[in-house]
Amino acid sequence: MYNFIYEKVNTIQEVEKLLSENEETKILAGGQTLIPTMKQRLASPSTLIDISGIDELNFINDNGNSVTIGSTVTHNEVSSSDIIMKKIPSLASLAEGIGDPHVRNMGTIGGSIANNDPTADYPTACLSLNAKIKTNNREINAEDFFIGLFETALEENEIVVSVEFNIPKKSSYMKFPNPASRYAMAGVYLSVFDDAVNVAVTGASENGVFKWTEMEEALSINLSLENAKNIKLSSDGVMSDIHADSAYRANLVDIMALRAVENLI
Amino acid sequence: MPTVNINVNGQDLSAEVEERQLLVHFLRDDMDLTGTHVGCDTSQCGACVVHLEGKAVKSCTMLAVQANGKNITTIEGVADGDNLHPVQEAFRDHHGLQCGFCTPGMIMAAIDIINRKPNLDEKIVREELEGNLCRCTGYQNIVKSILAAANK
């Protein structure tokens, strides 16, 4: 790892100031993605701003029809939160399925969505639960936030402050984890609202997380296994690697969708 | 170089560290606490697990400066003098190790699991060991040791 300057800050204002001073500056949250990347010298920031001590980023709020999670809340805190377990149990179980307990004790929701790994779990929850991502200067709808592989709508000087998830009538997240890393080889987040059925998919597309509109339409007509079985994900544009080729992965997505439906009927 | 103040195994320490120094190297090279191992260095094996404020973390995936002002417990800090920690004892009684390389991380992970999960069964233990690899035992006796320690 190349050396850098380390700054631990207590306020969002300090982060903004440091980010504007130097382009080579990066935010450090849980470090569970950034530190391995720096060890491999795939990233070499000149300054790291440690945001883990900023109190105003560390909260979980119940707003009635939605819940808001501050960006430095760890995966473990989400999975063991009474509010999340009660209001959106599928989100608690998603968090509990990330990596392993040690990773979950450090890794944060803000880091996960800012990174937008095409096989990460949280981006599906954001799309499926119509999340609003609040930054230091605006609010971004999840649909406009995740742009492509490791790419988001965040500007250079922008920091994720919190994520607000709408509470669905019911929801389910099913993932087929990569046996080694636990990242999703296919993950499907299904949520049912009064006026919509949302289906978000991770681990599959070469462009990262996406909403599977054909499946949404079929399930809006009737939330049934039969309707789900009629829809198959095309393997065009689906990732292919040593773990799974695109046809196998597309099939895994179909199966995860069936399991998610099964879980809700 | 920044100065860090870290409480390691109940002792307040103050030291100068390079920003990029990983916590595991601070513990092993600077503090001579070589019980914490480096097995993979790619955040996967769990040989480097220590407790940060009582929670299991991978010390190869954390900077020493991130531990500034915090409490760290390593495998050297779990026994009570000559009396082994109940989890250490269970690993000895149930042959939960062969070469012993993974054992410090396994024991630190096991203590964390037992602290967090009140009603452990074999399935939960196996799931919770997701972040700890062992090349010798086939996990059988590790799981047995953890269940035995939990029931003590």
Ligand SMILES: Cc1cc2nc3c(=O)[nH]c(=O)nc-3n(C[C@H](O)[C@H](O)[C@H](O)COP(=O)(O)OP(=O)(O)OC[C@H]3O[C@@H](n4cnc5c(N)ncnc54)[C@H](O)[C@@H]3O)c2cc1C
């Ligand atoms: C062994 C292992 C297994 C894993 N398995 C999974 C898995 O199964 N599923 C999964 O989804 N993930 C998995 N992860 C990734 C893990 O969830 C990370 O915690 C997460 O991707 C990044 O969060 P972090 O807090 O560690 O971020 P960091 O590593 O600190 O930062 C990641 C990136 O986000 C930026 N960033 C961080 N916080 C903010 C913010 N508030 N605003 C703007 N930018 C920010 C950083 O600058 C950096 O570029 C795994 C990681 C490991 C090491």
Ligand code: FES
């Ligand atoms: S050395 Fe830290 S996880 Fe392997």
Ligand code: FES
């Ligand atoms: S006992 Fe040898 S690696 Fe686990």
